[in-house]
Amino acid sequence: MRVLAPARPALVALRVVVGVGVALGVRVGVAAWVGGGVGEAGTSLAAAGVFAALMLAIAVRPAGHAAFGARRAAADERGRPLHREIVSGGIGVGIAGGAVLVVLAAVLPRTPLHVWPRPHGVTVLTWTVLVAFVAVAEELVFRGVLFDAVARAAGVFAACAVCAVAFAIVHVPLYGWQALPLDIAVGVWLGGLRMLSGGVAAPAVAHTVADMGAWFLV
Amino acid sequence: MTQGRKQALSALLLGALLVVAARLAGGRTAPPLYDSFATADAYRFLHPGPGQAGNPTSATTTVPYTGKDTGAQTLATGENPPQAQILIGADSMVIPSGAHSITISITPVDTPKPAPPNGVVAGNTYLYRIASDTGQAVTLRPDHPVSIVLRGPTGTTQGTVQLFDGTAWQPQTTVPVGGPNIFAANTTQLGDAALVAPPQAAPAVPPQAGMPWLIWVIAGAAVAITASVLLWSARHRPAGRR
Numbered sequence A: 001m002r003v004l005a006p007a008r009p010a011l012v013a014l015r016v017v018v019g020v021g022v023a024l025g026v027r028v029g030v031a032a033w034v035g036g037g038v039g040e041a042g043t044s045l046a047a048a049g050v051f052a053a054l055m056l057a058i059a060v061r062p063a064g065h066a067a068f069g070a071r072r073a074a075a076d077e078r079g080r081p082l083h084r085e086i087v088s089g090g091i092g093v094g095i096a097g098g099a100v101l102v103v104l105a106a107v108l109p110r111t112p113l114h115v116w117p118r119p120h121g122v123t124v125l126t127w128t129v130l131v132a133f134v135a136v137a138e139e140l141v142f143r144g145v146l147f148d149a150v151a152r153a154a155g156v157f158a159a160c161a162v163c164a165v166a167f168a169i170v171h172v173p174l175y176g177w178q179a180l181p182l183d184i185a186v187g188v189w190l191g192g193l194r195m196l197s198g199g200v201a202a203p204a205v206a207h208t209v210a211d212m213g214a215w216f217l218v
Numbered sequence B: 001m002t003q004g005r006k007q008a009l010s011a012l013l014l015g016a017l018l019v020v021a022a023r024l025a026g027g028r029t030a031p032p033l034y035d036s037f038a039t040a041d042a043y044r045f046l047h048p049g050p051g052q053a054g055n056p057t058s059a060t061t062t063v064p065y066t067g068k069d070t071g072a073q074t075l076a077t078g079e080n081p082p083q084a085q086i087l088i089g090a091d092s093m094v095i096p097s098g099a100h101s102i103t104i105s106i107t108p109v110d111t112p113k114p115a116p117p118n119g120v121v122a123g124n125t126y127l128y129r130i131a132s133d134t135g136q137a138v139t140l141r142p143d144h145p146v147s148i149v150l151r152g153p154t155g156t157t158q159g160t161v162q163l164f165d166g167t168a169w170q171p172q173t174t175v176p177v178g179g180p181n182i183f184a185a186n187t188t189q190l191g192d193a194a195l196v197a198p199p200q201a202a203p204a205v206p207p208q209a210g211m212p213w214l215i216w217v218i219a220g221a222a223v224a225i226t227a228s229v230l231l232w233s234a235r236h237r238p239a240g241r242r
Helices: A009-035 A045-078 A082-107 A123-154 A156-175 A177-197 A201-217 B003-029 B212-235
Strands: B059-064 B073-076 B084-088 B101-109 B125-132 B146-151 B160-164 B169-171 B174-176 B182-187 B192-197
Touching: A009 A045, A009 A123, A009 A156, A045 A123, A082 A177, A082 A201, A082 B003, A123 A156, A123 A177, A123 A201, A156 A177, A156 B003, A177 A201, A177 B003, B059 B073, B073 B101, B084 B101, B084 B125, B146 B192, B160 B182, B169 B192
Parallel strands: none
Antiparallel strands: B059 B101, B073 B084, B084 B146, B101 B125, B125 B192, B146 B182, B160 B169, B160 B192, B174 B182
8 A cells, every 4th residue: 555645754743743732722612612611522513613624724735645645646557537536446435434333333232311412403404514524624634644644654553553542532522531442443443444545535434424324323 | 465455454354343342341422423513402491591591391201011021211301412311221110010001201390498508400400200000109129220311501510410308419429421511320219300510610601602603703714714725725736746
């Protein structure tokens, strides 16, 4: 698998970690300001939107080639247009990967209690857009920029592990420590999709599909 | 199969196993799928103050009884997420003989006096009740506690579920259950229950409540930042990557 990464991976990784920390702090702050408490960070739509925008700002430039670089290389080798390579590879793998996460969540034991707000009415549209926005932004950072930087320095398995842990830690202020093991596990799964597809499109689609599944499972 | 594909499949297998293990080991109150953010309904108060929502909902269900255990039962009020819930495991109730059905209900009620001495009631007091159609009481088995779950108003970061025993409030061992402002306790007694917050942690009306325009301003700023970054990125992309 080809890994396209910047020349100074440690600096990039450090920049990403600091940037994600700032973005998370802003998210919690906005949630506290708008929603009435730090505990609202996981449910504040406005805070999620600001967080996703900041994450996109962290990721967008170096992630451009992380997202599509390997796909572009594969497309060149096979003589196929880039968009077809992305659709046939990343999106297909992503949909399948997301479906697996939804099925696992549906069939495995979970609390019958309703402990999370369920999007409904007019908020469904806003929620849907924001879920996709946040999921893609997170994947551009974790399975895009950070993955490439760590893979360059220490290999793809290390990248998969580091990104999974970082991904999980970012969710602790939102959902508490009890979510950490599950989020690490999902991070490893998404890292596997990144390794399998060669780009960030697959984990981004899988993450979005999995989050959408929450609508039916909350 | 290429080395890269083998590595990817190994990571996927490991990830799937970890997801299963995390779910089975106790991830039951974790978010269903990792990012379930949605805005909770405003808390509905039985006696709303200025700027507060009113008309909290009740919940009632009637379960037929044929002499066999009625199985696990859950009941929740209608808010999003519910303000009061009960989870009754299988074989938890002692149902009087002769009964043909039982009715489980959760109703917001006035907080009985005296007030809890060690805090303030966060939100409403709810009456949890199970009754048989014969009018005889349905009791809970001492070794099969039920879970009662209460949501407090926004900003209820700490709280203890307390039950009123007719003369005083009795604190129950309470745990937060994942969702914001939501706490649960196991009990073998039902009756009036409330979430009691320490005085210093009592929720207040958020200063920005009633300012929905603020959300749109922030959302607009987020879109503007995103558009600016994308535009900037497109204009400064290195020539070799076009």
